[in-house]
Amino acid sequence: xxxxxxxxxxxxGMGCTxxxxxxxxxADGLMVEAFLEALADAGIERARIxxxxxxxxxxxxxxxxxxxxxxxxxxxDKVPVTRVENMCATGTEALRxxxxxxxxxxxxxxxxxxxxxxxxxxxxxxxxxxxxxxxDLWMPYGSAPGTFAQLAGAYAARHGxxxxxxxxxxxxxxxxxxxxxxxxxxxxxxxAVDMDKILNAxxxxxxxxxxxxxxxxxxxxxxxxxxxxxxxxLGKADPVTIKAIQLSASNGWEMQFGAWDGASVPNTRxxxxxxxxxxxxxxxxxxxxxxxxxxxxxxxxxxxxEDLGLSEEGRAPVDILDGRxxxxxxxxxxxxxxxxxxxxxxxASGLRMAYEVYTQLQGRAGDRQRSKVDFGLTHNLxxxxxxxxxxxxxxxxxx
Amino acid sequence: MSGLTQSFGxxxxxGYVPLLRLDRKAAARELAWSGLPMPRTGTRAVADWDExxxxxxxxxxxxxxxxxxPDALRFAxxxxxxxxxxxxxxxxxxxxxxxxxxxxxxxxxxxAATSAMLDxxxxxxxxxxxxxxxxPTQPGSAAQLAFGDGAAAVRTGPDxxxxxxxxxxxxxxxxxxxxxxDHPFTYxxxxxxxxxxxxxxxIMPVVRTACLAAGIAPGQLAHAAVHEPVGGCWRAAAKxxxxxxxxxxxxxxxxxxxxxxxxxxxxxxxxxxxxxxxxFVLLVGFGSGADAMVFEVTGPVPGAxxxxxxxxxxxxxxxxxxxxxxxxxxxxxxxMRAEFEQKAQATVLERVGRDMIGFVGGRDSTGNxxxxxxxxxxxxxxxxxxKMEDERLADLEATIVSITADRLNFSPDPPFDFGLVxxxxxxxxxxxxxxxxxEGFRVGDRVRMRLRIKSQNRRLGFRxxxxxxxxxxxxxxxxx
Numbered sequence: 001x002x003x004x005x006x007x008x009x010x011x012x013g014m015g016c017t018x019x020x021x022x023x024x025x026x027a028d029g030l031m032v033e034a035f036l037e038a039l040a041d042a043g044i045e046r047a048r049i050x051x052x053x054x055x056x057x058x059x060x061x062x063x064x065x066x067x068x069x070x071x072x073x074x075x076x077d078k079v080p081v082t083r084v085e086n087m088c089a090t091g092t093e094a095l096r097x098x099x100x101x102x103x104x105x106x107x108x109x110x111x112x113x114x115x116x117x118x119x120x121x122x123x124x125x126x127x128x129x130x131x132x133x134x135x136d137l138w139m140p141y142g143s144a145p146g147t148f149a150q151l152a153g154a155y156a157a158r159h160g161x162x163x164x165x166x167x168x169x170x171x172x173x174x175x176x177x178x179x180x181x182x183x184x185x186x187x188x189x190x191x192a193v194d195m196d197k198i199l200n201a202x203x204x205x206x207x208x209x210x211x212x213x214x215x216x217x218x219x220x221x222x223x224x225x226x227x228x229x230x231x232x233x234l235g236k237a238d239p240v241t242i243k244a245i246q247l248s249a250s251n252g253w254e255m256q257f258g259a260w261d262g263a264s265v266p267n268t269r270x271x272x273x274x275x276x277x278x279x280x281x282x283x284x285x286x287x288x289x290x291x292x293x294x295x296x297x298x299x300x301x302x303x304x305x306e307d308l309g310l311s312e313e314g315r316a317p318v319d320i321l322d323g324r325x326x327x328x329x330x331x332x333x334x335x336x337x338x339x340x341x342x343x344x345x346x347x348a349s350g351l352r353m354a355y356e357v358y359t360q361l362q363g364r365a366g367d368r369q370r371s372k373v374d375f376g377l378t379h380n381l382x383x384x385x386x387x388x389x390x391x392x393x394x395x396x397x398x399x
Numbered sequence: 400m401s402g403l404t405q406s407f408g409x410x411x412x413x414g415y416v417p418l419l420r421l422d423r424k425a426a427a428r429e430l431a432w433s434g435l436p437m438p439r440t441g442t443r444a445v446a447d448w449d450e451x452x453x454x455x456x457x458x459x460x461x462x463x464x465x466x467x468x469p470d471a472l473r474f475a476x477x478x479x480x481x482x483x484x485x486x487x488x489x490x491x492x493x494x495x496x497x498x499x500x501x502x503x504x505x506x507x508x509x510x511a512a513t514s515a516m517l518d519x520x521x522x523x524x525x526x527x528x529x530x531x532x533x534x535p536t537q538p539g540s541a542a543q544l545a546f547g548d549g550a551a552a553v554r555t556g557p558d559x560x561x562x563x564x565x566x567x568x569x570x571x572x573x574x575x576x577x578x579x580x581d582h583p584f585t586y587x588x589x590x591x592x593x594x595x596x597x598x599x600x601x602i603m604p605v606v607r608t609a610c611l612a613a614g615i616a617p618g619q620l621a622h623a624a625v626h627e628p629v630g631g632c633w634r635a636a637a638k639x640x641x642x643x644x645x646x647x648x649x650x651x652x653x654x655x656x657x658x659x660x661x662x663x664x665x666x667x668x669x670x671x672x673x674x675x676x677x678x679f680v681l682l683v684g685f686g687s688g689a690d691a692m693v694f695e696v697t698g699p700v701p702g703a704x705x706x707x708x709x710x711x712x713x714x715x716x717x718x719x720x721x722x723x724x725x726x727x728x729x730x731x732x733x734x735m736r737a738e739f740e741q742k743a744q745a746t747v748l749e750r751v752g753r754d755m756i757g758f759v760g761g762r763d764s765t766g767n768x769x770x771x772x773x774x775x776x777x778x779x780x781x782x783x784x785x786k787m788e789d790e791r792l793a794d795l796e797a798t799i800v801s802i803t804a805d806r807l808n809f810s811p812d813p814p815f816d817f818g819l820v821x822x823x824x825x826x827x828x829x830x831x832x833x834x835x836x837x838e839g840f841r842v843g844d845r846v847r848m849r850l851r852i853k854s855q856n857r858r859l860g861f862r863x864x865x866x867x868x869x870x871x872x873x874x875x876x877x878x879x
Contacts, residue, residue, distance in 0.1 A: 121735070122735050123734060123735045123736060124807075125736075125807050127739075128736060128739040128808075128809070129739075130741060133743070133744055133747045134747055134750070134751055134771075136741050136743070136853075136854065136863075137743070137747065137748075137751065137752065137755040137853065137863055137865060138755050138770075138771070138828075138853065138865045139829060140815075140817040140829055140830065140831045141739075141808060141809075141815075142803075142805050142808055142815065142817045143805050143807040143808040143815075144807075145803075145805065145807055146803050146805030146807065146808055146815065146817065147803075149803035149805070150801035150802060150803050150818055150819070151801075152803075153801055153802055153803070153841070153842045154800065154801045154842060157842045157843070203804075203806055204805075204806055204807050205803045205804065205805040205806060205807060205808075206803050206804040206814075206839070208803075251777075252773070252777050253777055253779060255819060255827060255828075255829050256769045256770070256777035256826075256827055256828075257767070257769065257777045257778060257779065257825070257827060258821050258825050258826075258827050259779075261800070262800050262801040262819060385801075386801070386819060386829065
C-alpha cells in the first residue's frame with residue numbers, strides 16, 4: 001500500500017523572477033534569475049544538484065525541447081535533466097518529478113524549474129498549436145478563454161443562476177486578485193481595478209470580458225528539494241515540506257461521453273481528494289489556510305472553489321461575494337494576485353504558486369503575509385474544462 | 400435527339416443555398432461613385448467562409464440519399480477547389496456511400512450538370528448528379544452581384560414522377576463569357592451580342608428540337624427552367640417559339656443569384672414545385688451550347704417544394720465589406736493569430752479521413768455511440784478493448800451542452816462559436832457552430848450537422864472537411 005510522499009521531501013530554496021513583459025531577457029535568463037535566487041535561498045552550491053526537472057509547455061517559443069535548454073542555461077554539468085510538459089500543470093509536474101526523485105532515495109538534492117517566454121509569440125493570449133494530426137481533422141481550435149468560458153453557461157444552467165449574478169461573482173474574483181496583486185512586487189499587473197471597469201470590459205469569449213482573463217507573461221520559478229534530514233543539516237530547523245502532490249488527467253470521458261454537465265472539473269475533484277488523503281487533511285475548509293489556484297479565468301476560480309470542496313455545490317458565487325476568498329477572508333485565494341496578476345507563463349505557474357505558499361509558510365510575505373499559515377494548497381488546470389490535467393499540491397511545515 | 404417512351408426521369412431533387420443574402424441595392428450603392436453598371440434588384444446568396452462547391456453540393460445531395468445508394472455519383476462545378484482530386488470521391492465519403500458507387504467530376508462548362516444528368520437519363524441509370532458553385536468574382540463586376548453561391552442535385556431513376564419525354568443537345572462554342580487559369584474571374588462580352596446569338600443559334604433550335612422529340616409543340620410547355628446567359632433570352636426565345644411558359648430560373652437569379660452549374664437544376668426544382676400532373680416542363684442548361692430536356696409530370700417530385708421553401712429563408716447581409724471578405728475580394732490583416740496553418744497528411748487521411756468527412760463514430764457493445772472511435776471505449780462501463788460498429792452522426796440532431804462565442808481565436812468570420820454537443824445516442828462531440836442566430840447560441844439549443852471546411856492551408860492549397868453544428872431552423876427572409 002503506497003504511503004505517498006507526505007513529509008518525505010523538504011523544499012529548501014525557491015526562486016521566482018519578476019513576471020511580466022520581460023523584453024530584456026530570454027528563457028535562459030529567466031531560468032538563471034529564478035535558479036540563482038533558489039540557490040541562495042537554499043544556501044547550497046550548484047554542484048549539489050544531482051538531478052533536475054525542467055517544465056516548459058510551449059517549446060516552439062524560444063525555449064526548445066528536451067533537457068538541453070535548461071542544462072545549458074544553468075550549466076548543469078552532466079546532471080540528469082528531464083524536460084516535462086503537461087500543459088498548465090507543467091510547473092507542478094516538474095516539482096513532482098524532483099520530489100519523487102528525492103522521496104524514492106534516488107538522489108539527495110533535486111531541482112525543479114519552470115519557464116515560459118510567452119511574449120516571444122508577438123501577440124496576446126496563448127499561441128495556437130496543432131492538437132495532433134488526427135485530432136486536427138475534427139477538433140475545433142478554440143482559444144483558452146473560449147474553452148473556459150463554456151464553464152460559465154454550463155454552471156449557470158446547472159445551478160439556475162442568472163447570468164448577471166454569475167458575472168458579478170466572476171468580477172469579484174478578478175477584483176480581489178487585483179487588490180492582492182498590488183502588493184506583489186513580482187507580479188506583472190500591480191494596479192487595483194474597480195468593479196465597473198471589470199464588468200464593462202470588452203468581451204473576449206462570452207461571457208468572459210478582458211478582466212475575467214489572466215495576463216500573458218514571461219517568467220520562471222524554481223524549487224530545490226531534498227530530504228528533511230538534509231534540510232535540517234543545512235540549518236533549516238522547521239523546513240517547508242511537501243504534504244502531497246497529485247495529478248489527474250482526462251481519459252476523454254468528459255468530452256466524449258454524455259454524463260458530464262460541464263459545470264465542474266472532475267479532474268480537480270479527483271486530484272484534490274487524493275491530495276487531501278495524502279496530506280492527511282480531513283476537512284479542507286477548516287485546515288487549509290490559503291490557496292493558489294488556477295485562475296486562468298475568473299469562472300475557473302469560481303468553479304475550482306467547489307471542486308476543491310471549499311464551497312458547497314452552487315454556493316461559490318455567494319461565498320465569493322461574501323469575501324470568503326478575499327485576502328482577509330476565511331480561506332484567502334491568490335494572496336499574491338494569482339495568474340490574474342502574474343500572468344501565466346505556463347511552465348512556471350505551478351512553481352510560482354508554490355513559491356507564494358512557501359513564502360507565506362515562512363512568514364516572509366511582507367505586506368501580503370497572512371497571520372496563520374500552516375497548510376497551503378496549489379492547483380493547476382491544464383487543457384480545457386472538458387479535457388484537462390489537474391494538479392493539486394499541498395505544502396506545510398515539517399513540525 | 401430521340402423520342403423516348405421509357406419512364407426514366409427525375410426521381411428526386413435537392414437544393415442548398417447558404418444562409419446569407421446580400422442586398423444588391425445596398426451593394427450597388429456602395430459602388431455608386433464608380434458609375435459601373437451592375438444589378439440593383441434582389442439579393443444574392445453568399446457562402447460562409449467555410450463553404451465551397453463541394454460542401455454545398457453535398458448538402459444538396461444528402462437529401463437524395465435515403466436507404467439505397469445510386470449507381471453513380473456525379474459532381475459538377477466550374478469552381479471546384481481541387482483540380483487533381485475528385486470532389487465526387489470526397490462527396491461519396493461525406494455522404495457515406497459505398498465505394499462501389501461510380502464517381503466522376505464534370506467541369507469547365509455551366510451545363511456540366513445538365514449534361515451529366517442527361518447522360519444518366521439516357522443510360523437508364525439510377526444516378527445522383529450534384530452541382531455546387533462558389534465562383535470567384537471581382538468587385539465592380541456585374542458578375543459579383545449577379546452570381547450566387549449554392550447547389551442543386553438531382554437523382555434519376557425509373558418510374559419517376561417527372562418522365563423524360565424528349566431531349567436535345569447542341570454544341571456551340573459561343574464565347575459569351577469565360578474564365579481561365581490566367582483569368583479566374585468571369586470575363587463577359589457584350590450582352591446584346593450574347594442575347595442575339597444565344598437566342599437564335601442555341602436556345603431556340605435546341606428547345607424546338609427537344610419538343611419535337613417529346614412530340615409536343617413549344618406552346619405546350621407549361622413551365623421552364625432555362626439558364627440564360629444574359630437576362631431576356633427566354634423572353635425573346637419563348638415569344639418566337641409561341642411559348643408562354645414562365646422561366647423559373649429567373650426567381651433563382653433574383654433571390655440567390657446565378658448558380659452556375661447548379662442554376663438550371665435549381666430552377667427545375669421551382670418549376671416542378673409549381674407544375675401539375677400532365678404538365679410538360681422544359682429544362683435548358685446553357686454553356687458552350689445547350690442541353691434541353693422536356694419532362695412530363697406524373698406526380699409530385701420529392702424535394703422540389705423544399706427547394707422553393709429554402710429561397711424564403713435566410714439572413715440579410717448588410718455589411719458590404721463583410722461580403723467582400725467572405726468572397727475573398729478583400730484581404731483583411733487578421734494579425735499573427737491568422738498565420739497558423741495546419742498541414743494535413745495523406746497517411747492520416749487514409750487512416751481516419753473517411754470517418755471524419757463522413758462523421759462516422761462507433762457504437763460500443765452497450766449501444767453507446769462515441770466519436771471518434773477508439774480501442775478502449777469512452778464509456779466508463781466498459782473496460783476492455785473492443786471493435787466498434789460504424790455509426791454515422793451527420794444526419795442526426797444534437798443539443799448544445801456548452802457554448803461560447805470566442806472573440807480571441809482567429810476566424811475569417813468572427814466570432815468563433817464552439818462548444819460541446821450531445822447526441823441522443825450517447826455521442827458527445829466538441830464542435831464548431833455555424834449559421835449563428837441573431838441572439839447567439841445557447842445551452843440547450845438543438846442543432847443539426849452541416850459539412851464545412853475544417854481547415855485550409857492556403858500556402859499548400861489544401862483543405863480538410865468536417866461537420867459543424869447549425870440551428871435546426873433558419874429565419875424567414877425579411878425584406879432585403
